[in-house]
Amino acid sequence: MSASQPTVVLVDDHGLFRSGVRNELGRRVEVVGEADDVQPAIAVIEQTTPDVVLLDVHLPGGGGQMVIQAIKPAHPGVRFLALSASDAPEDVIAVIRAGARGYVTKTISTDELADAIARVASGDAVFSHRLAGFVLDAFAALPEAGPSAAGGQVRPSFDPELDQLTTREREVLRLIAQGYTYKEIAKELFISVKTVETHVSSVLRKLQLSTRHQLTRWAAERRLA
């Protein structure tokens, strides 16, 4: 895979959106395939094994996570970047937990999207401001346990380390939620961009691996809300 020209498959049920993205990204990435639903997407991805799949959270044939689940085992090298226009947080979190490396909104600018694709292609995680908010929300401590209580009150769980965000990770997420770029975050926190990326990747890992019931409960509550 070449760092400058990652290969991309677009999966979105709106043809208009696909052609728009294809046009805008034309020179920045190499679009090797398109699909408008779960089954065609799986076929195209298996055929082309792109670096990055730009995956709509909602597809007519099911959630985007179905594509990820079908592809991941056989092609661990294919990375997924979820994107959508407007979604319920629990759906976004579900796609991330299925294995997507990031989530951006469709209102993202072309530059940022190209940047996000490059980032995901190189193995980093990409969090939009909205995803950062969702994650902070999902990991928000229980009423009695604030970030200050990170070491104190740990809920019984499989692996407590996965259930808490570190103070630093929380800071990084907060800044992302405020619209900071990674570079700006690095400057603000006096750390390197690489470190910011490490923090974000580690949050992603926790999000995907955490078995904590709280995450499930959070999603359930959202569903009821």
Add this chain to the structure above:
Amino acid sequence: MRDIRRREPFRVRHMAVGPLRRDPGDRLGGGVASGVAAWRGFNVTSVRIAFVLITVITSGIGVALYIAGWLLIPARDNDTSIAAKARGDAKGIALAIGLGTLLIFVLLIAGLFNDGWIDGWAWPQVFSAAGLILIWRNAPAEEQASLRHLIEPISAAATATATQARFTVIRLVIAGVLLIAGVSVLATAHESLALLRPLSAVALVVAAIVLFLGPWWLRIARDLVVERQARIRAEERADIAARVHDSVLQTLALIQRRADDPSKVVQLARLQERELRSWLFEGKAPGEDGDATTFAAAVRQIQEDVESRYGVPVEAVTVGDCHLDDNLNALLAAAREATVNAAKWSGASVISLFAEVEPGSIQLVVRDRGQGFDPAEVPPDRKGLAESIHGRMTRRGGSATVTSVKGGGTKVALTMPRTPAKTQPSTRSSA
């Protein structure tokens, strides 16, 4: 969408408006129970249970009563009852009387053989059967169709395919044997030697009837459910169509007319996006906004107001939520001021609004990448920063930090301690 379903109850229960009418739209038989329920404002199910109880207690008179209701109460949107129409149906009346007499004879003969408890149940059914014939002949076309459904077993036996027919025949034969066995045991049980005998006889008869009619009953029940679901779905679709028309289509039309003004188009699109989002994910109908009662909703309100007034997109993210109090209202007022300032002066293309509810305090950050300013250069008579933001916050025990770099944007960080109160775990984030 789950929210829509939640707000569209299964069937709206309305109190008596107008006279008693059967409701064929929600029926098991003739819609009498739902008619009564709607008339008196009761629950349909309780009315149905009451009917069954009356039937059991009065040994079968309930069925006759139901049939009478079916005959005498006009259907909804209809002024003449079936009975009124049946009066002109000489042939039907003759048939009903004929069948009635036949039944009376059968019952008289059956009555000779047992101690009479069948009679108690069966006599009212003479009237029911006669009534059903009149209904059958005189009901509106739609009701006739559903009645035809009920007696389908007999006609189906005639028209079924070979294998189906064989099954049906086998079932009917078994049912017939059981029925004859049951009835003969019943008929000879007039001495009521043991309680067991009539009981087992009843069981036999019931088994026969279930075997005979069971599959059709099942199908009828299923059809009823399917029909009801289809109706609900149609109503839901109409509701969604109406809303999409009211909001999305109108906005699209506006956008087409304003195509030459990109900022206006963006503004319209964002307004529409927010409206849809709050409808889809929060179950809030467009326009039913009212005053925000929670912190996250209030933040969203700031976002909406600033976007629609100044045409600058505001990306708002809230983490956690809680109820509003005076402290928070002050915080929100300061945040609004900061956001409006950013929209008016910074020249930034987007403003970030981030709020996090923590157990002890609430943090709120308003940030833009605009031109920035030097806080020291702001003339002291300019109220915005000093009074509206700093003053508001410090009076309530909070704090405000303004960081601004010329050419590098502005960041207003507000912190307000929380008065210990109940948190609300359900939260929102939105852009």
